[in-house]
Amino acid sequence: MTLTQQQAIHLVQSVADDHGHLDEKTLATMNAGTRLKVERALLAKDQLIELYSKDVRFIFELLQNADDNHFNHAKSSGQEPYVAFLIYHDRIVIDCNEDGFTEENLRAICSVGKSSKHGAQGYIGEKGIGFKSVFKVAWKVHVQSGPFSFCFIHRPGDSGMGMISPEWHQSEDSTRPPTGITRMTFTLHNNLDQKLQAAQRQSIVNEFKDLQPAMLLFLKKLRRIEVHLFDVEGTKESHSAMSLSAPVDISNRAVLTTTKTTHNSEPKTFSHHYHVTKLWATGLARNENRKYSPAEESSKAYSRTKVVLAFPLTDQSVPIIEPQDIFAFLPIRKIGFNVSPPQLSRLPSR
Template sequence: MNEIIKELQELFLKEAKSSPMLLSDLASMETYIAESYQERSIIELLQNADDALSNRFFIKKVKESIIVANDGRKFTADDVMAICRSGSSTKKRRGVTIGYRGIGFKSVVNLADRVHIISSDIALTFSRQLTSNLMQEDLKVPLIRIPHDYTPIEDHEKVISELLEDNFNTIFIFEQLKQDNLDNEVEYFDSSSLLFLRRTKQVEFDTNFSKLINVNRKNNGNYNFVTIIEDGIKENWLVYRKKSNEAEAIAFLVDENMTLVPLEAHRSVVHSFMPTKDNVGLPVKINGDFSTDPSRTKVTYDDSTKSSMEECCKLIVEIINYHMRNPEYHGLFDILSKKEESVYSKFSTTQKFKESFIQLLRNSLDKSKWFYNRRDGKDYCSERLKANPEWLNESDFLDFCTDIDCIPLGKQYESIYPGFLKFSETYGVKILTIEEALQNTINRSPTINGGIEVLTEIIKKYRFHLESIKEDLNKAKIIKFSEEGFLSLNELNGREEIDSEYYEGLKIKLNDFNDLTYMFKTLNSPLNIKEYNSLYEHKNHTNSIMHSNTESKLNYTLSTKTQNNESNNKVLKFNSTLQKWRSVEVNLVSFLQLDESIDKVVDVSKSNLGYDIEIYRGSDKEYIEVKSVERIGGTISITNNEYSTANEFKEKYILAIASQTNEGLEVCFIKDPLNNLDLIKRVTRWEWICDSYEGELNFFRF
């Protein structure tokens, strides 16, 4: 018998005989640990291998045994002692190694009834039967406690020799298998469990379920680009760490277009190097030096966990700032906006990890200068930022923010950082209020659209309590007059006439024009509203607003090269990414990317900007709103938001009416739709509809 094994056996046997009840208690504790670690034996063995500086990890079924091997450092006497003792370990916390309790190896009790370890000069066996023989009494004994000389049931010498020749240094042999447990673990093993390991590069399973997993880690300075290939299927990840020796890390899944994509809920879990069952609250993976329960499947909320959570939040803030300076990957802000709320937690006193984490992230953003302003090259915190309200056009929003010394988060950020505006709103960036806009118009005249929008929003919000803002409203310059331009109500003498363009625009915006009359009456205004033939007398709940000459229609060309130029009806065939199962917006983006006259195409359809696609031609920028119909010629409708945006961008705004079939995508492009379509305002839904239109017709075949 090896001297190390002999000494340890004598030590623990003496202890057991002097206190057999303690040995029995250790057996019960081992059973509890094994049950807690159910279906995590492979994970624990992987952790041990990675701590031992292993690059390769191998599991093979041989006859009725399972062989596990790694090429890490060889076992020492201290390692054997740590395995034999409960709650003891040679590992340390704070990111140097993974485990720290010394009880994880006892999870292998779920795999087999007899376990052998072969490493360097050490060859030992753990067996309840052999321990009971030594004790010489009928007593419940643990599997992993008293080591024995290597005593296999089967002959494994050939396999051991082959593994040692293949430079594996430590071999575990499991005999008298509980086969179902291992098969389940191998079948459902998630290769992303390897993300936060330090060194493991290859994992191979050769059991009833075979898998080969290779991990490649490439350091790109601020992050590691990790590629995991499982049986030929590849996943790419960005893994951010503050420092290479720190535990805290954030991992984002990356698709084939190098865009960060959200994880499914069951995969977006907290890792304490290996995965727990706690959800992050965001569709990413995070790793930290989190305390866990004995099973290592649930995070426990203590000082160490809180400290690690705070460090992870600080890391996300750094990632945001870095990404704003170097937007090489899209999708970050979309992902960070998809926070998951727990309904259960609202009715429970139990503290959920994800709720605590999201709140800590909010706090970190509030305290940090996370926003990088590309205009002046400076960083700003949330309190210096303002988001654009839906009711206000971009031009006036930018002017108002300049006057109140705030950094405006305009629509341009959405094309650079998709999802940015929703992210800003989600994490507490304040929206410009109507009160702030009203104050601004006391000293600054807005545009016509801006004046209409401010007045309309005032009526909407303060319809029944105008007295509360009467002073500011009387001083604000939000109404344009035919000769005098913008004047405040205090400056009126009763002879002024509202500008006709302003008046028509106001009628379009207001749901009920009587609200305007009521406001002027309440404020005792001398305003003389010019009487037009009322277009706001509701009949059958509809109005008609005519725009431009119906005989003047537009043929708009996207400069698509085609050999068929005989008419405006074009059929274009491309070997492209167009797919009939994808959405109309996505397929149209794919087509536009093939147009040689277009430099850049950005899909912003999820951002509620009043349009779906931005296209760039040199310094020119155009905005496309996609309307899906069953057939070209079908009725379309546009919302008030889309109407306002079209009114703002005019000739830069393009309506793309699209019909998608199994054969292809047919699109009618209409430029400046407000001036080139007959629109009817449908009062019941407050949207603009059109049942006839002319434009350039294109057909893109799948």
């Protein structure tokens, strides 16, 4: 079918309108302040579309963000830094005993391609997308931390501005977290047909089941990860807790303990021992996604980072020879060959 010029013009304009485009004629009707505000909003929307379209495993991003938190209050009261995931039929609740939201955290979580994380060391999400990746599975995020209680709302097809535009949400007493806990509640997509909704929930459950206790060996601060799974009626189906500890009488030794409980069954506990050694890699290139202070730029602090090696052992300190995973924060893959320390006594203590 051949279009007339008028039809072609209408089609071009229609496509532009669908993408939220405002032409110069429309922008010219606005005063300078309004135009600047609209142009910034459109730029933010375009950046969000780019980031939102990326394939991100949101669970690992949330773990990464949790590990970058501060846990001074928890440590001062004798608590181990932890994060707990509670997976319900229609929502995911995350509790973390971090120090709590600050103004800097709020501004960072409402920005595009930015992070409140500074410095040469520490993990960082892909251009700050970590938190926003939860909208792959959720349409509403409720954050409760200290005096803060606000929501982000974004449904598929929305402009994307809801991912960075907080709305105050007064907490009900029944949902308010205990003192010292930051809680995020993700309301899962509910506009899917029953089959797709069931598939999405199963996919989420599978991701949590794939969490490896060995991740704790390579995190900086978290010492405990809990996963609680509930059925449609809100009854707890299963509970798993992964924790990391270090024997006081043996240097460079770590113990990973996993406790799993299913409905109406006795808890089962498994322990794995590791010899852990740490060293510094130097001569690294500058990370363009990281914000550095003038002092760090001057000293090239970004050029070095810590490398952690963990060798599995039996409880009798005998090396276990088997393929191991490589972690670059996230588990990547089996390395394809066996690694084991030939003589533990010769490994450096750092």
